[in-house]
């Protein structure tokens with residue numbers, strides 16, 4: 001036996017995982033290391049024979065009873081889509097209105113809307129995307145159209161009427 | 168056009184469950200209930216708590232189904248939810264009382280056990296379970312996922328949210344601790 005030459009256990013097991021290496025070669029010759037490997041092999045055999053215990057037979061029924069009281073997951077998806085859509089629209093509207101104070105004229109307002117509108121078109125798209133995958137496409141389109149129309153109306157108003165700071 | 172990716176057996180059920188088909192979700196629950204409960208019991212070591220956590224984890228899976236990326240294995244996703252709930256509970260438990268964890272009384276299923284499973288339930292297996300029960304939750308978890316559930320280190324890394332290399336090292340350390348517990352008189356010559 002040559003204890004001072006024995007490899008680190010972590011190295012030995014790493015090589016065992018790979019299937020070859022100098023530490024394994026050493027173990028083949030060394031009584032102490034062979035004993036460790038044999039012990040390890042036996043323990044692994046036992047570990048592999050362990051099985052997950054069976055869950056209580058009532059588990060599935062209990063889960064399903066609670067699931068029945070929950071809203072359908074896709075509903076949430078639709079509502080989160082609507083929430084994203086509304087948030088982006090309100091955000092976009094606020095952004096446009098605020099910037100509009102600096103741009104006095106309606107024409108410039110429209111021009112800026114075209115440019116900045118991209119930001120909010122992205123918002124609409126992200127919201128609409130959630131709805132697109134669901135059956136709510138028609139709802140989304142109508143909603144977006146209504147909101148856009150009212151937004152454009154507001155935009156026009158904001159463009160024509162002087163803002164309080166200008167008055 | 169042939170799909171490169173392997174088939175995702177859970178995908179159809181997930182999509183149907185999202186549309187509100189309860190039987191689709193039920194079949195998902197059936198497919199994962201055993202590993203989910205098994206992991207919870209290994210971590211919590213109390214049957215009543217494990218059953219409760221398993222139930223909660225499956226309910227949360229349902230509630231968050233719209234957030235789940237169905238290109239990832241469904242079972243690993245639910246196992247990650249289960250694990251987080253268990254760790255929360257363990258944290259609360261140690262906060263409430265710094266009591267020594269009771270070793271698992273009975274991990275073998277009481278009813279519905281096949282003759283073969285009964286035969287495997289040897290004295291050695293009992294003592295292995297006992298030795299495992301004295302390890303830390305972290306060690307039990309990695310051993311249970313690797314040996315009992317036969318997960319790869321990559322899969323375990325997904326459940327535990329860390330690098331696969333970390334799992335290998337953790338597995339080694341857990342195995343070493345277990346080996347020492349299983350060996351009454353450790354041979355110092357190997358060192």
Ligand SMILES: [Zn+2]
Nearest residue numbers: 006030032033
């Ligand atoms: Zn040696």
